[in-house]
Amino acid sequence: MNTPSEAIIQLDNISLSFALPATSVQALDNISVKVKAGQITGLIGPDGAGKTTLMRLLSGLLKPDSGQAKVLGLDVVKNPQQIQSMIGYMPQRFGLYEDLTVQENMDLYADLHNIPVDQRASRYEKLLSMSQMAPFTARLAGKLSGGMKQKLGLACALVSPPRLLILDEPTVGVDPVSRRELWQIINQMLQEEHISVLMSTAYLDEAERCNDVILMHKGQILQQASPEVFSQTMQNRTFLAHSTALSKRHLQARLSKEAGVLDALIDNDDIHLVMQEAIINDVPAFNDIEDLHIRPTRPHFEDAFIALLKTNPDPGNAITETETEAQKSSQSSNDLNQKQSRLKNNVSDSIIKVDKVVRRFGDFYAVKGISFEVKRGEIFGLLGANGAGKSTLFRMLCGLLPASDGKVEVAGHNLRTASASARAHIGYMAQRFSLYTNLTIKQNLMFFSKAYGLRGKQQKERIQWALDEFELADYYNTNSNDLPLGYKQRLAFAAALMHQPDILFLDEPTSGVDPLARREFWHRTNELAESGVTILVTTHFMDEANYCDRLIIMAAGTELATGSPEDLRHHFKSAQNPEPSMEDTFIALVETKAENRKNIND
Amino acid sequence: MFYQILALALKEFQAILRDRQSRLVLIGPPIAQLLVFGYAATFDLNNIPVAIYNQDGSHLSRELVSHIAGSPYFEVVKNIQHDDEISPLIMTKKALMVIYIKSDFSNEQAINHSSHLQVIVDGRNSNTALLALNYIRTIIINFNQQFLKTQGRHPPPAVLKVRSWFNPNLLSRWFIVPGIVALLTLVVPLIITALSVAREREAGTFDQILVTPLSPFQILLGKSIPGVVIGLVQGTIIILLTVLWFKIPLLGSIGTLYFGLTLFLLSTVGIGLMISSLSITQQQGLMGAFLFLVPAVILSGFATPIANMPELVQDLTYINPMRYFLIIVRGVYLEGNSYADLISQFWPMTLIGLISLTLAGWMFKHRMY
Numbered sequence: 001m002n003t004p005s006e007a008i009i010q011l012d013n014i015s016l017s018f019a020l021p022a023t024s025v026q027a028l029d030n031i032s033v034k035v036k037a038g039q040i041t042g043l044i045g046p047d048g049a050g051k052t053t054l055m056r057l058l059s060g061l062l063k064p065d066s067g068q069a070k071v072l073g074l075d076v077v078k079n080p081q082q083i084q085s086m087i088g089y090m091p092q093r094f095g096l097y098e099d100l101t102v103q104e105n106m107d108l109y110a111d112l113h114n115i116p117v118d119q120r121a122s123r124y125e126k127l128l129s130m131s132q133m134a135p136f137t138a139r140l141a142g143k144l145s146g147g148m149k150q151k152l153g154l155a156c157a158l159v160s161p162p163r164l165l166i167l168d169e170p171t172v173g174v175d176p177v178s179r180r181e182l183w184q185i186i187n188q189m190l191q192e193e194h195i196s197v198l199m200s201t202a203y204l205d206e207a208e209r210c211n212d213v214i215l216m217h218k219g220q221i222l223q224q225a226s227p228e229v230f231s232q233t234m235q236n237r238t239f240l241a242h243s244t245a246l247s248k249r250h251l252q253a254r255l256s257k258e259a260g261v262l263d264a265l266i267d268n269d270d271i272h273l274v275m276q277e278a279i280i281n282d283v284p285a286f287n288d289i290e291d292l293h294i295r296p297t298r299p300h301f302e303d304a305f306i307a308l309l310k311t312n313p314d315p316g317n318a319i320t321e322t323e324t325e326a327q328k329s330s331q332s333s334n335d336l337n338q339k340q341s342r343l344k345n346n347v348s349d350s351i352i353k354v355d356k357v358v359r360r361f362g363d364f365y366a367v368k369g370i371s372f373e374v375k376r377g378e379i380f381g382l383l384g385a386n387g388a389g390k391s392t393l394f395r396m397l398c399g400l401l402p403a404s405d406g407k408v409e410v411a412g413h414n415l416r417t418a419s420a421s422a423r424a425h426i427g428y429m430a431q432r433f434s435l436y437t438n439l440t441i442k443q444n445l446m447f448f449s450k451a452y453g454l455r456g457k458q459q460k461e462r463i464q465w466a467l468d469e470f471e472l473a474d475y476y477n478t479n480s481n482d483l484p485l486g487y488k489q490r491l492a493f494a495a496a497l498m499h500q501p502d503i504l505f506l507d508e509p510t511s512g513v514d515p516l517a518r519r520e521f522w523h524r525t526n527e528l529a530e531s532g533v534t535i536l537v538t539t540h541f542m543d544e545a546n547y548c549d550r551l552i553i554m555a556a557g558t559e560l561a562t563g564s565p566e567d568l569r570h571h572f573k574s575a576q577n578p579e580p581s582m583e584d585t586f587i588a589l590v591e592t593k594a595e596n597r598k599n600i601n602d
Numbered sequence: 603m604f605y606q607i608l609a610l611a612l613k614e615f616q617a618i619l620r621d622r623q624s625r626l627v628l629i630g631p632p633i634a635q636l637l638v639f640g641y642a643a644t645f646d647l648n649n650i651p652v653a654i655y656n657q658d659g660s661h662l663s664r665e666l667v668s669h670i671a672g673s674p675y676f677e678v679v680k681n682i683q684h685d686d687e688i689s690p691l692i693m694t695k696k697a698l699m700v701i702y703i704k705s706d707f708s709n710e711q712a713i714n715h716s717s718h719l720q721v722i723v724d725g726r727n728s729n730t731a732l733l734a735l736n737y738i739r740t741i742i743i744n745f746n747q748q749f750l751k752t753q754g755r756h757p758p759p760a761v762l763k764v765r766s767w768f769n770p771n772l773l774s775r776w777f778i779v780p781g782i783v784a785l786l787t788l789v790v791p792l793i794i795t796a797l798s799v800a801r802e803r804e805a806g807t808f809d810q811i812l813v814t815p816l817s818p819f820q821i822l823l824g825k826s827i828p829g830v831v832i833g834l835v836q837g838t839i840i841i842l843l844t845v846l847w848f849k850i851p852l853l854g855s856i857g858t859l860y861f862g863l864t865l866f867l868l869s870t871v872g873i874g875l876m877i878s879s880l881s882i883t884q885q886q887g888l889m890g891a892f893l894f895l896v897p898a899v900i901l902s903g904f905a906t907p908i909a910n911m912p913e914l915v916q917d918l919t920y921i922n923p924m925r926y927f928l929i930i931v932r933g934v935y936l937e938g939n940s941y942a943d944l945i946s947q948f949w950p951m952t953l954i955g956l957i958s959l960t961l962a963g964w965m966f967k968h969r970m971y
Contacts, residue, residue, distance in 0.1 A: 398813050420815035428813040434806030436613065438620045443613070450609030451814040479620075495810075505813075 008164055008196045009035035009058060014067035016053060027053040028064070029219035035198060035212070040190065042210030042227075043200040044305065046514035047485040049216040051200040052092065055168050058198070059089040072163060085113070088162035090153050092169050098142030102133060102152055105141050106159060113160035127155040130185050147178025147385060154185055165189070167199035171206060172512065175385025176542060176583045177590050183209065204515060208301040215308060222308055227301050234299035234307065236278040237262075240270040245290035249526045249547075256523070258286055263306050265519070266546045268579065269566060274303045302515060309516060351376045351503060351534050352397065357406035359392050366392040368557040369406065374536060374550075379529045381551030382538040383586070389557035390538045391431070391507065397536065398428055398505050410503060424452060427501035431508045433492035437481035441472050441491055444480055445498065452499035466494035486517035493524065504528065506537040510544065522547050542583040553589060560589045606816055610824025611831075614798060618828060627793065632786045632836060639782045640848055643905075645774035647733050650675055653697040655682035660708035666719070669745045670701065675737045692724050699723050699734055768936040779848050780935040781904045783840050784927045787863060788870055788898065791833040793891050795874030798825050800887035818966045822875060826959070829871040830864070837863050844935075853938030862930035862944065865951045869923040872958025879965040898924050926951045 016028040027050045035041045043051050056062045058071050060080025069076045071083050096105055106127070110120050128134040131151040136144070141152060150170055157165065165186070171179045183206075189195050199210070207213050208227045215222045215230075223230070241264075243251050252271050256264040261284075263274040273294075275284055283294040352374035359367040367389045374380040382390040395401040396408050399415025408414055413422040435444050445466055449459045467473045470490040475483060480491055489509065496504065506525070510518045518541075526547065529535055537548070545551055545565050553560040553568070561568055565582060572580045572588045580588070618624045652670065656663050671678045679697055682688060691697040702720040711717040721738060723731045743762075750757050769776045802808035811821060841859070844850045852859075877890035900906070901915065902924035908916055919925045926947040933939035933947075941948075 395809075398809070400809050400812055415813070420817055423813060424815045426813060428810060430806045430809050432806055434810050436617055436807060437805060439613070439616055443616055447609055447613040448810075448814075451606055451811065451816055453606060453815060455605065 006036055007034040008037040008072060009033070009198065010070045012068045014057070014064045014069055016057065016062065016064045026219050028057070030067070031219070031221055032067075033214060033221055033224060035196070035214075037196045038190075038194055039211035040186065040197040040199065040209070042207040042213045043198060043216065044202075044204065044207045044213060045216035045222075046309065046516060047512070048218075050219040051216055052168055054216070055089070055166050055198070055200065056091075059087060059166055060084055085160075086162060087164040087166060088157035088160070089166045090157045090168065090170055092172065096141045096149060096153055096156070099140060101138050101140055102144070103137040105152060105156055109156040109159045115160055123159060123161075127158055130188055131155050132181065145178075145385070147174045147181075150174050150182060151178065151185070154182060158185075158189060161193055161195070163195060165195055165197045165199075167197065169200050169202060172202055175388070175540065175590075176586050178385065179203075179206075180587070202512065202514065204300070204302040204305055207305075213301075215305065217309060230304040231299045231301055234274070234303045236280050236296070237275045237307075238297050238299040238303055239273045239275070239283055239294050240267065240297045241273055242270045242293045243289060243291050249530065251289070253523075253526065253530075254289060255286065260284065262310055263303065263519070268546060268569060268581065272297070272300070272303075274299075274307060306515060306519075349376050350374065351411055352380070352536065353407070353409040354393075354397070355407040355409075357393065357396060357408055358404045359389075359396060359401065360404040365557050367396070370552070370554070370557075370559050371406075372552050372559075372562055374534060376534055377529060377532045378549045379525065379535045379537065379547060381545055381548035382536065382554065383540070383542070383545055383551055384538075384554035384560075385540060388554040390554050392557075393554070394505065394507055394536070394538050398426070399423075424499060425502045427496035427499070427504045429492050429496040429504075429506045429509055431511065433485075433488040435480040435488065435492055435495065438479055440477045440479055441467075441483075442476050444491060444495060448495040449498045454499060462498050462500075466498065470494045486513060486520075489513055489517060489521065493521070497528075501533065503534045504536070506535065508538055508540070510539060510541060518544070542586050543581070545582040553586060555590055555593065560593060603820065607820050607824045607827070610811075610816065610821065611827035614825060614828040615831075617801075618794065618832075624794075628790060628832065628836070632790060632840065635786055635789075636782055636840065636843060639785070640775070640779055643778055645733070645777075647730060647737070648675060649677040650699065650734050650737070651679040651697045652676045652699045652701060653680040653682050653688075653691050654678055655688065655700055655702045657705040658703045658707040662708040662711060663703045665749075666703070666745055667701075669741050670738070673737070673741055675734075676741075688722060692722065695724065697724075698730065699738070701738075775848065776850055776936060777932070779844050779850050780931045781928055783837060783844065783863075783931050784866070784902070784924055785899060785904060786840055787833045787837045787867060787927075788924055789895060790836055791829040791867055791870050792874045792877075792895065793888070794832060795825065795829040795871050796877040796881070796887045796891040797884050798828075799875070799878035800881045800884045803882055804884060819963060822959070822963050822966055825878075826868075826871045826875060829874060830867045833867040833870065834860075834863065837867075850935060852935050854934030855940065858939065858941055858944065859931070859934045861941070862927055862934070862948065862951070865948060865955060866923055866927040866930075869951055869955035869958055872955055872962050873923075875962035876958060876965060879962055898922050901925070902928050904928060920950065921954065923951050923954045 011031055011033045014028055014031045015026070017026045029050075031054070043054065045051055053062065057064060057069060057076065060071075060076050060083050063077055072086055074083050076083060097108065100108065103124075106124060107120075110123075115123070128137065131154065133148065133151060133155065136148070141149065144152060154167070154170065157167075167186075171182055174182065186197055186199075190197060199206075201207055210227060212224065213227050213230060214224045241251065241255060246254065248266050248269075248271065252264050252266055255261055255271055255273060260276050261273055262276050263272075265272045265274075273284070283296065286292060350373040354373070355371050356369045357367055357371070358365065358369055370389075370393060372380075382394060384390045392401065396403050397410060397415070399410075399418065402416055410418075411422065411425060415423060415426070436447070439447070442463075445463050446459075449462055454462055467476065470493065472487065472491060472494065475487060480488060483491065493509070496506075509525075510521055513521070522544070525535060525537070529549075539545070548565060550562070550564050551568075552562045561571075568589075569580050569582065569585050572585050574580070577584060618628070654667055654670070656667060667678075670676050680687075680691065682691070682700065688700050688702075691700065700722040702722065704718070704720070707717050707719070719742070721735070723735060725731045747757060747761065766772050799808060802811065812818075816824070837860075841852070845852050873894060874891065877894065878887055881887040881890055901908070901911070901919045901922050903919070904924070908919050908925065911919070930939075930944050930947050933944055937943075
């Protein structure tokens with residue numbers, strides 16, 4: 001059925017490796033694949049699977065060590081220029097010139113692609129109206145929000161009508177509204193100009209919208225099929241569990257330890273279970289859990305992804321078996337219990353208080369009068385798109401940025417002026433897992449433990465704990481820069497926990513990390529919360545909001561809503577959408593807000 | 603509290619020494635500069651190309667020419683026969699100087715007991731021209747004295763007997779090489795500290811440190827220790843090389859030298875940290891370091907005497923720590939100065955160090971984001 005003429009991309013036995021100072025990495029390992037024309041093909045896989053390498057190779061930016069790669073019937077090694085003139089490539093960080101306006105950026109790309117001047121006006125008009133950027137043509141690209149930047153990047157990649165569009169994680173860090181708009185643009189181009197699209201994505205719900213999906217892992221292709229085929233393998237293996245006796249987090253922790261359970265995930269009000277085997281016409285049975293209700297449910301695409309990766313275990317990757325994980329952590333929970341009893345004494349206190357906080361940069365208000373309180377032992381989420389002001393608010397809470405107005409209190413102190421002992425009670429994990437890149441894991445842990453005043457036996461114990469708990473021992477003497485992203489995240493998390501803080505600040509802890517590492521991360525975070533640690537977390541993954549006890553949703557520096565995820569979702573229940581997801585809720589909130597503003601302006 | 607500062611300092615060392623590029627910065631430029639300044643930079647002129655235009659041909663004139671040719675300062679590149687050869691030689695820089703001995707040179711001498719000698723010199727570089735003229739003047743004076751002696755006549759009424767103190771042979775290397783100690787201990791510690799905070803800002807680790815119980819003051823101290831230590835190690839290596847390799851006499855006490863070096867490093871590191879607290883990217887840090895370095899070296903008296911500068915600029919040099927340290931280095935090396943002799947240099951440097959470190963601390967606190 002796949003005749004060569006239909007294939008817009010054809011790879012035969014492609015291998016490519018990179019030499020690192022210490023080792024070499026086989027980024028692509030003997031890959032053969034065909035991508036059909038006229039459709040959207042999704043490229044998914046954990047971090048370091050080789051997705052970006054593959055896309056760069058297809059764009060003629062990298063040469064394979066061996067094998068043959070053809071794009072649009074042309075060999076990428078022999079004709080890279082010709083290919084580049086016919087494709088649009090949008091790398092993860094698109095090369096926008098931040099000091100040029102939107103219009104100037106588009107002109108630049110039109111010049112680079114030699115678009116005749118008389119054709120430009122109509123093309124610009126179409127792209128600007130599609131991306132809804134027309135009102136902003138005179139704005140500097142650097143002043144656009146994250147979502148708008150991505151839309152502009154896409155528009156620039158489309159200035160010369162390409163036959164093939166290669167998009168590398170175009171929606172990472174983009175808010176749901178902008179994501180939806182990006183998809184609209186891609187779909188419109190697909191229908192009107194019959195282009196083909198190859199896109200990599202970390203959002204598996206996006207992969208579900210593709211016509212064809214390629215799952216990569218460790219430089220190899222695990223499977224290529226339509227999303228429906230992926231999901232079919234999961235038939236009769238997915239269930240929703242619910243118990244009135246246990247909290248969601250408790251239930252999730254219990255169920256993930258049960259035999260036969262491949263994955264347990266909080267899904268809105270229930271626990272979404274993935275079983276190792278199909279159970280036909282019945283539901284899995286678990287003993288000892290009171291008042292447990294289980295019903296079958298439609299498999300998600302993500303379930304297939306997780307199942308495929310978990311049945312392909314690989315010690316060198318971020319994949320670990322949750323079962324051993326859970327056992328290990330139950331052992332270490334003894335010392336947490338002591339802490340718990342200490343903390344639970346005054347459990348109803350508000351440990352973090354934010355009162356009408358304002359942060360101004362010049363005449364720009366990044367945060368305009370936000371108020372909320374966080375109780376001891378809560379997981380509190382700060383949700384919002386890039387540029388919503390959550391990072392600014394977060395930095396004010398940690399004392400990294402003074403507030404222009406209003407009050408910020410963490411455990412009774414303003415951390416900006418607080419004494420060293422007050423800061424010893426908080427842990428902080430910065431965005432992008434900030435670590436000393438040319439220091440080894442050991443040196444990083446040694447430094448952070450010392451910075452928190454640990455020494456002697458206690459220091460030794462905590463470092464050993466970090467190595468065991470986060471399974472870092474294998475990489476003990478590796479530079480943190482050479483670690484896979486999942487391990488960087490673990491190391492950053494371990495560094496933040498060295499001194500057993502009472503309050504934990506996590507800034508985008510799951511950004512760029514694949515679904516497996518995200519699960520592992522939330523598993524640990526839940527355990528910490530159970531032991532009484534207060535956790536403040538920012539995220540732009542809307543589904544992660546379900547892990548929070550309460551959360552605040554921000555947009556343009558203001559509060560859209562505050563409450564528990566259940567309350568927020570139930571607020572937007574409607575006849576068409578009886579079970580709205582967090583993402584639906586977010587979009588609905590943003591839209592009602594925009595409407596309100598319009599009404600006021602009218 | 604001290605434990606945590608040491609932890610930070612240790613981490614700084616690890617970060618610097620484990621990075622190939624920063625290791626190169628530590629080793630490469632110092633060696634290159636030591637070689638350049640030790641060998642290439644000199645105020646002495648040797649083998650000055652000179653052309654002789656001797657129309658006289660007498661015994662006297664040949665005697666004079668042999669004095670010039672025999673001097674280590676001059677090298678006769680051509681014996682000229684015609685007037686029109688002079689101009690191209692100077693124009694093409696084949697000769698810096700042309701000595702013209704007219705045809706009646708010896709005759710006139712015989713009649714008047716004195717005669718004239720013309721020197722044509724390339725004045726495009728006034729400094730070299732003056733130096734070359736000085737040398738030729740000395741040769742002529744020697745020649746005259748010797749001539750009078752062989753003739754059994756009285757020497758001229760006043761004869762100059764020069765005795766140069768501290769540097770008997772007036773070797774410019776003795777002047778320049780000790781200055782390198784100051785130059786190199788300025789450059790490397792300044793760049794290291796200027797980049798240290800910016801590097802962490804770029805990597806995002808600075809936030810991570812700020813939320814630890816470390817206070818800004820502790821962070822500042824932890825960040826200044828590596829600069830001072832690296833400066834001391836580097837200073838030691840350079841001092842050893844100047845004495846053992848370049849054979850520069852070190853007359854004063856090592857203690858005085860190191861006391862001055864430590865004070866100098868404190869002010870250098872203070873300025874480096876000020877630059878660091880202002881810059882957000884490493885590029886800005888490097889730019890800031892160079893914006894300070896170039897005027898600091900020029901206004902230090904390293905190459906050109908401060909006394910030659912306009913008065914306003916001379917006043918400006920008082921805020922330059924390198925100015926004081928150069929006097930200390932040269933004083934200790936060549937004069938054998940003691941603590942007491944250098945008090946007037948120590949206290950301004952201490953003041954600059956204290957002010958710059960305090961300012962850096964203040965800027966740190968007020969620009970933590």
